């Protein structure tokens with residue numbers, strides 16, 4: 001029987017934190033850990049093709065489940081590959097532990113083969129980044145890493161040489177409870193009072209919601225009902241707040257639509273709820289209140305009239321009894337009208353001949369994808385134009401999830417995130433909305449889904465271009481340059497990798513191809529030959545930008561449809577109470 005080594009102890013601590021798998025690529029310095037998994041048989045090793053994908057997959061798993069997820073890379077290049085996914089995890093607050101193995105401990109500091117210093121490299125994308133050079137640092141340093149990732153919400157990195165992993169432990173691991181549920185922050189009474197005062201005094205209020213409203217939907221709705229306030233959202237807030245929302249005015253920012261920008265800028269008081277929305281140009285810079293459970297975020301995007309430190313749900317529960325029911329609702333009604341008008345405009349701009357438009361219009365394909373996807377699908381969305389299509393066409397319902405690299409903005413996230421999502425939820429439909437540039441960047445991960453027969457559905461919006469950059473160049477008044485990705489048939493590439501793959505060039509074939517792929521029992525890829533000129537103009541670009549745009553464009557530019565949102569906007573208009581006429 002083999003003797004117990006430090007790697008076994010590390011594995012015990014990961015099991016204690018309910019870790020089910022480690023994503024990575026094996027390599028000599030990691031071998032003791034991989035061998036411990038093999039012998040233990042309780043944690044699965046997921047062999048990705050690039051450690052970056054392993055980090056993205058772990059980040060997706062952690063973000064979706066709230067549990068600790070783990071990735072690993074061998075010494076030097078094996079773990080430098082992790083960095084992109086770790087930045088993404090850290091900035092999303094996803095609890096991820098990265099195990100970065102190190103060159104032989106006696107060689108550190110001698111410019112040895114593959115020598116890097118992960119404990120320096122990963123500092124910026126982690127809460128905790130420590131080297132285990134002494135056996136007796138275990139088990140406490142490993143537990144501390146786990147707790148930093150879970151407690152702080154973000155990344156921990158453990159750096160450890162293979163020879164150290166292979167030594168016998170000096171201190172027994174024992175058992176320790178892993179605290180997973182965190183306390184909620186309730187604001188001090190003065191802040192609650194001050195918030196109530198402002199809400200009561202304001203003549204009109206707009207609520208702008210980020211991902212921090214995830215567990216506060218009922219409270220936000222109740223507050224909007226009392227204040228008659230429009231509700232706008234960020235891309236990350238959308239999945240939690242936009243559905244069945246009588247107060248919805250859409251989204252602001254570069255991907256914005258509807259009346260959100262106006263509602264935020266025209267309101268007497270703007271309330272930011274659980275959002276760290278970074279574009280200050282889209283914020284009014286006037287009377288603003290911010291509520292956030294992370295006090296360090298307060299006021300960093302815009303000056304605040306009032307900073308409130310608390311979880312959104314807890315804060316609203318505390319303030320709601322003090323908020324008076326407003327009677328005046330003309331601001332809300334006006335914004336609901338503006339919203340519906342903006343969406344109607346979008347619909348008429350894009351529906352014209354869309355079903356025969358060749359190459360396939362991406363918005364048409366996104367709308368069909370929304371229709372055929374299941375009610376609890378998990379969508380992973382590549383950075384690029386897919387962000388626009390997902391924001392406008394994927395209809396949230398409280399059960400679906402939509403994740404992307406929405407804070408770090410890295411390309412190539414969708415396919416590896418789908419791997420993590422599918423492993424975390426084997427029974428759920430997982431759809432990667434991929435750009436052709438993004439897919440090409442981590443194309444090898446098709447082999448991962450094929451090898452594990454993960455039933456991930458990859459839908460490639462293949463415009464043969466770095467479409468988002470093409471748009472940026474147009475907006476900047478530059479001719480597009482170096483944005484050509486080349487024309488490749490990813491359906492055929494998928495087939496060669498043993499995946500159900502198809503290329504679709506006719507718009508009339510989109511529905512059947514997507515339907516077939518989604519019902520296919522194994523991995524599937526649909527390569528949609530989409531129109532590179534279907535671009536969405538940000539609704540609030542400056543006059544100079546518009547000029548540059550017009551100068552460079554001379555092409556078809558659509559400002560985009562809005563999917564099923566229009567139906568809700570129309571219903572919301574119909575639901576505006578009519579004044580009762582009394583004799």
Ligand SMILES: Cc1ncc(C[n+]2csc(CCOP(=O)(O)OP(=O)(O)O)c2C)c(N)n1
Nearest residue numbers: 384385410411435436437438465466467468
């Ligand atoms: C790793 C990385 N490199 C470069 C960029 C800059 N960038 C943002 S979107 C984009 C184009 C994405 O192209 P594609 O995946 O084909 O999607 P499309 O916009 O065409 O739908 C680029 C190059 C980035 N965000 N991340």
Ligand SMILES: [Mg+2]
Nearest residue numbers: 436437465467
């Ligand atoms: Mg593209």
